[in-house]
Amino acid sequence: MTHAFPLESDPLALQRPSVAQGLALEEALLESICQGESEFGLVAWSPHDRALVMPRRHERLDGFAEARAALQARGWPIQFRSTGGTPVPQCPAVINVALALRCRVTSSAAHLEWGYQRLGMPWCDWLRALGVAEANLGAAPGAYCDGRFNVRIGERKLVGTAQRWRRVRGSKDMAMLAHGAMQVGETPEALVGVVNAFQATIGDPECFSPSSHIALGQVVPEARVESALPELLARLTEAPPMA
DSSP states (O other), rough: OOOOOOOEEEEEEEOOHHHHHHHHHHHHHHHHHHHTTEEEEEEEESSSSSSEEEEEGGSSTTHHHHHHHHHHHTTOOEEESSSSSSOOEOOOOEEEEEEEEOOOOOOOOHHHHHHHHHHHHHHHHHHEEETTTTTTEETTTTTTTTOTEEEEETEEEEEEEEEEEETTEEEESSSEEEEEEESSSSOHHHHHHHHHHHHHHHOOOOOOOGGBBOOOGGGOOHHHHHHHHHHHHHHHHHHHHOO
């Protein structure tokens, strides 16, 4: 059983849960919006352990049991998440930020794009404030779990982004959870290698490229990143609501 991991009293503090606890924190954040208990939530966490996190549908793949055992032997247990995409490594080298909001929406395409912009643009502004001039949103061909709204440095993926939307109980409003996972430490080769090991073991020919990824520690000292993190969370707090 996964035990609850209490939120820090300081909403701008970086938390250090397990991977399972961090995923549960995000679920609780979204659920609080769905139940009408709050209209805004924000959490930043970096796990003290590590896991390869993927959609549960991967469990049905041929070779999954063998891949799970092989990764476990390498110190990378598998965890499941509610969103789609490809496997993503979680470890102390990754900082996650989850933003939850209560929103009134019109078309699905409009609110999805808005959600990614709502998370990604303040993130790019924060990176520029750190001196990273080439921060932008876009795809990074060759990256694992690629999408149109990665936060990139140049054309290399720094932050993978995802969204979940649910109906607010007893309302026409929607609850949004937007999530970003940013590699800060280690090298792209180290984390991409874990994903590729899983791909190879299940017999999937798709192989991902370290050159499509970048760790922020490669361009900004890691200690400076963590000390500047409250500024990122403040920017995400202060960004305007959906028009």
